[in-house]
Ligand SMILES: [Fe+2]
């Protein structure tokens with residue numbers, strides 16, 4: 373799954389990165405611009421402006437980190453899944469998110485940054501990841517709601533990226549999007565079943581929707597007026613559709629689904645606007661969003677510390693694998709000699 | 710029929726309990742690839758458990774389901790090997806806590822997979838056709854689990870001084886629990902008599918060969934065994950299974966009429 377973070381600069385107070393005047397070779401720059409304008413693909417061996425490369429590394433690695441950190445809130449319920457079927461579905465889903473992390477780290481590596489460097493960015497707190505994962509999963513219904521709404525929002529964000537100008541990223545997104553839409557349907561289906569159950573189960577679903585709805589709207593990032601980073605992303609074919617457009621699309625798609633499910637979306641201002649042919653919705657709490665992006669949400673410290681601990685606790689295992697590979701190679705070379 | 714049920718529950722509980730343990734690594738593996746690999750192992754084991762519980766539910770009839778068997782039996786009704794319920798760390802009392810240790814996980818998966826690669830193969834000839842079919846499917850899966858855990862056993866044993874010492878300690882801790890494999894339970898005896906089950910003691914020489922070859926490659930010492938022989942497959946468990954089940958069963962039991 374994924375997030376708003378395309379528009380969130382790492383380690384900045386959360387606002388904007390100014391566009392520096394290009395110091396690149398004008399001929400190469402012109403060829404690159406022409407390729408972008410023609411909707412062509414940029415491949416790893418092609419020339420690209422440094423700023424484009426840096427933006428992509430930041431965006432793809434944030435996306436990869438989001439997949440990995442995103443394993444934790446849902447992983448929280450694997451041991452307690454209420455049926456064996458749901459346990460298997462959840463393990464497979466969390467495993468898919470790990471797989472997304474792998475493809476994305478690989479895509480970012482084609483730009484010349486190693487997975488270790490990217491992980492170092494995450495573990496040191498320099499790199500961002502989707503702030504949706506800084507909220508706790510309090511009941512089993514959260515697992516279904518995350519599938520339905522968080523993976524659902526991720527799909528809205530990511531489908532346009534399948535046409536992104538950078539080839540390896542676009543191709544990774546095609547595969548990721550297929551799996552995310554499967555997650556979305558599975559999450560929704562799990563909720564439909566719960567809504568046929570006991571009153572406690574129905575209340576659990578409504579409570580989870582109440583807690584996640586606004587966080588999901590914020591996943592699309594700040595309003596277009598406040599995200600100048602988006603404009604540059606659009607120019608480069610890294611971002612194709614604006615935050616507000618994506619958010620509107622998500623709201624419009626979700627309202628009927630909530631009706632079928634039998635839950636209320638917690639927004640008194642949510643209503644159909646005949647003139648716009650869209651749903652109007654209320655004010656998102658951006659102050660809370662930025663607090664969470666900047667490290668002060670309910671679970672930021674726990675999520676990051678858990679990733680750091682897994683990495684540190686696994687150091688001896690990775691060291692052993694390297695040492696064994698080196699010994700094996702030395703033995704083979706000796707035998708060949 | 711009861712011979713078949715008791716025997717199938719032993720096989721199912723083995724798979725579920727170890728599947729539950731392997732899933733504890735999800736999100737915490739030493740490297741992303743291993744998170745994914747252990748999730749795979751866990752998924753295979755839970756899939757095996759489901760098929761076996763479904764078969765038991767059919768044999769029992771009435772309103773029995775796979776989830777009733779997994780979520781609404783008590784600790785002493787579980788028939789898994791004690792080895793499989795232990796936490797991923799060295800010997801500690803039931804309510805003590807410690808970090809997950811990858812060496813413990815790998816050694817356990819290896820010792821069990823080496824057995825199951827032989828047992829599922831033999832069970833392909835079970836007189837119970839449904840069990841034979843589950844065995845054929847499980848055999849493919851366990852061969853992968855065996856290769857995965859064996860590869861890591863060798864890497865850790867023949868890796869650094871630290872990894873060698875750690876994985877030898879895991880082996881010393883877990884190896885005595887394998888004695889339980891070779892002591893026949895009444896359920897196993899009944900299943901063998903009925904032509905459904907396999908006499909595991911006939912697989913022992915092959916298991917020894919698999920284990921000894923891997924330990925030699927990993928430069929690890931096979932521990933001496935003796936002393937207490939665990940009896941998990943007869944329902945007498947360690948202190949750890951109660952905690953594992955309390956967590957696993959908590960939500961299902963809080964909503965006994967829930968639909969999921
Ligand atoms: Fe994902």
Ligand SMILES: [Fe+2]
Nearest residue numbers: 373523552555
């Ligand atoms: Fe997903």
